[in-house]
Amino acid sequence: MLEVRHLSKVFFEQNDPQKPGLIALYDISLSVRRNEFVCLLGPSGCGKTTLIRIIAGLLPADRGEVLVNGNPVTSPGRDRCMVFQQFGLLPWRTVLGNVEFGLEIEGMGREERRDISRQYLELVGLKGFEDYYPHQISGGMQQRVGIARALSKKPDILLMDEPFGAVDAQTREQLQEELLKIWAKTDTTVIFVTHSIDESIYLSDRVVIMHSRPGRIKEEVAVELPRPRWEGDVKADPRFAQLRARVRESLRE
Amino acid sequence: MPGSLDERLVRELSFPRERPWSLYDHPNLIRVASVLCFLTAWEIYGRRTDPLLLTYPTAVFWAAVQLIRSGELFRQLLVSLASLSVGFGASLLLGVGLGLAAGRSRLAEALLDPHINALYATPQVALTPLLMMWFGLGFSVKVVIVFLFAFFPILINTASGVKNVSGSMVEVGRAYMASEQQLLLKVVFPAALPFIMAGVRLAVGRALVGMIVAELFTAITGLGAMLTLYGNLFETAKMFVVIIVLGLLGVGLIQATQALERRMARWKETERAVS
Numbered sequence: 001m002l003e004v005r006h007l008s009k010v011f012f013e014q015n016d017p018q019k020p021g022l023i024a025l026y027d028i029s030l031s032v033r034r035n036e037f038v039c040l041l042g043p044s045g046c047g048k049t050t051l052i053r054i055i056a057g058l059l060p061a062d063r064g065e066v067l068v069n070g071n072p073v074t075s076p077g078r079d080r081c082m083v084f085q086q087f088g089l090l091p092w093r094t095v096l097g098n099v100e101f102g103l104e105i106e107g108m109g110r111e112e113r114r115d116i117s118r119q120y121l122e123l124v125g126l127k128g129f130e131d132y133y134p135h136q137i138s139g140g141m142q143q144r145v146g147i148a149r150a151l152s153k154k155p156d157i158l159l160m161d162e163p164f165g166a167v168d169a170q171t172r173e174q175l176q177e178e179l180l181k182i183w184a185k186t187d188t189t190v191i192f193v194t195h196s197i198d199e200s201i202y203l204s205d206r207v208v209i210m211h212s213r214p215g216r217i218k219e220e221v222a223v224e225l226p227r228p229r230w231e232g233d234v235k236a237d238p239r240f241a242q243l244r245a246r247v248r249e250s251l252r253e
Numbered sequence: 254m255p256g257s258l259d260e261r262l263v264r265e266l267s268f269p270r271e272r273p274w275s276l277y278d279h280p281n282l283i284r285v286a287s288v289l290c291f292l293t294a295w296e297i298y299g300r301r302t303d304p305l306l307l308t309y310p311t312a313v314f315w316a317a318v319q320l321i322r323s324g325e326l327f328r329q330l331l332v333s334l335a336s337l338s339v340g341f342g343a344s345l346l347l348g349v350g351l352g353l354a355a356g357r358s359r360l361a362e363a364l365l366d367p368h369i370n371a372l373y374a375t376p377q378v379a380l381t382p383l384l385m386m387w388f389g390l391g392f393s394v395k396v397v398i399v400f401l402f403a404f405f406p407i408l409i410n411t412a413s414g415v416k417n418v419s420g421s422m423v424e425v426g427r428a429y430m431a432s433e434q435q436l437l438l439k440v441v442f443p444a445a446l447p448f449i450m451a452g453v454r455l456a457v458g459r460a461l462v463g464m465i466v467a468e469l470f471t472a473i474t475g476l477g478a479m480l481t482l483y484g485n486l487f488e489t490a491k492m493f494v495v496i497i498v499l500g501l502l503g504v505g506l507i508q509a510t511q512a513l514e515r516r517m518a519r520w521k522e523t524e525r526a527v528s
Contacts, residue, residue, distance in 0.1 A: 056428055076430050088425040092443045102429040105439070153429075 002032040007064035023214035024050045037190045039200035039207050047215025048193045056082045081150035085162040087142045089134040096130035102153045120148040140171035160192045177230045308490040316490035333475040340399025341460045352411025373405045395467040402463025406455040414448025450514040457506045
């Protein structure tokens with residue numbers, strides 16, 4: 001499905017050619033199966049956002065390559081959709097208008113894209129909020145709009161860059177649960193960037209632990225907790241605690 | 254409903270709903286009184302002064318009636334408005350167009366930059382005699398002068414508005430595979446619109462100045478020419494009529510732009526009101 005091969009990325013100081021440049025990513029290799037939920041976990045500055053942006057095609061790689069379904073990624077494509085940390089909503093568009101955006105760019109007709117957008121708004125629980133502007137709704141609701149917009153394009157891979165980083169803790173848990181429910185209904189592959197250990201374990205099939213300077217993959221931890229995870233209290237499961245300890249250990253080294 | 258509990262508590266604690274009458278709550282009353290005082294003082298002082306130098310409100314009123322009856326005022330106003338609208342329309346089209354280009358592309362910016370800075374820094378009035386040599390004394394020279402006066406605020410505001418569009422917004426467009434044209438129309442332009450409208454508002458005022466400057470210099474037709482004519486005839490009251498019409502025109506145009514601004518940037522307005 002998704003294959004990252006020996007990917008490296010360096011950032012040079014634009015104004016100062018003397019400086020050596022920052023190795024943001026060093027020799028990253030990763031492969032993700034269809035319908036898998038993978039979390040990229042690491043401290044700030046480990047390059048996880050850079051990695052997801054390269055996968056999205058928003059940033060070119062300097063070495064190595066990214067393959068989606070065997071095709072090399074050079075630019076954004078309709079097989080991948082991004083959910084942004086700061087939601088990335090267009091403030092002059094209504095909720096419905098924001099969800100429509102991706103389909104509108106594609107050139108889909110007005111009626112059709114409205115219908116589809118309404119369906120996805122219903123899926124994320126925002127029926128009745130179509131005509132609100134983003135600043136009139138809460139952060140959690142704004143990110144639901146972001147998710148609906150991404151899903152409306154039916155991507156093979158959903159790329160999520162710390163999507164719940166900017167909302168409060170309670171909303172965050174609620175959104176996590178809803179994301180899992182939505183993911184269970186659709187058959188998308190999810191790459192999810194986070195720096196929360198609990199979030200990564202709760203959500204994913206596999207936690208990819210990254211270290212910084214240079215940004216690289218330290219270890220991959222398979223999460224074999226039963227699904228669905230929103231029934232009962234998975235976080236109280238002793239296996240959850242073991243995984244948490246293991247991941248924390250790995251991050252610390 | 255959120256209102257009902259509040260309402261009950263208000264009644265229970267018997268908060269007084271009405272405030273005692275206060276002048277402070279009626280600023281319009283104060284405004285009217287202020288204007289009336291001013292007009293009265295002017296009338297009294299004006300009647301005692303040499304009519305060549307100053308006139309008084311009632312004389313201005315009768316002069317206005319005369320100018321409206323003869324149709325002169327309306328005719329000259331139309332002439333002025335024609336050059337104003339053509340010149341302003343051109344500056345709007347070119348200003349927004351070039352501003353988008355300069356804000357979006359570094360190449361376009363570097364190409365346009367030196368010329369724009371040089372022209373903008375030069376007081377545009379200084380160009381007027383030259384323009385009269387090139388374009389004569391008719392309609393076209395007025396259009397060019399209005400254009401030059403209004404063009405720069407629109408261009409400069411558009412360019413800086415476009416440059417201020419946040420990178421993350423553009424990235425959203427790119428992530429959803431927008432072409433450069435779609436990016437411009439659906440992301441960059443709406444995001445920069447509040448900036449552009451602020452430039453348009455500045456430009457409206459300057460266009461009016463440009464119009465009068467052009468008509469004062471050419472002195473053949475239009476409101477500016479009327480000013481020169483009645484100035485030379487020492488008909489002060491008629492000059493005041495023209496000045497008042499210009500003032501009203503300015504207020505009207507700026508109000509209209511503000512209304513347009515509120516309409517087009519409604520999301521921004523409510524955003525500010527909420528936060």
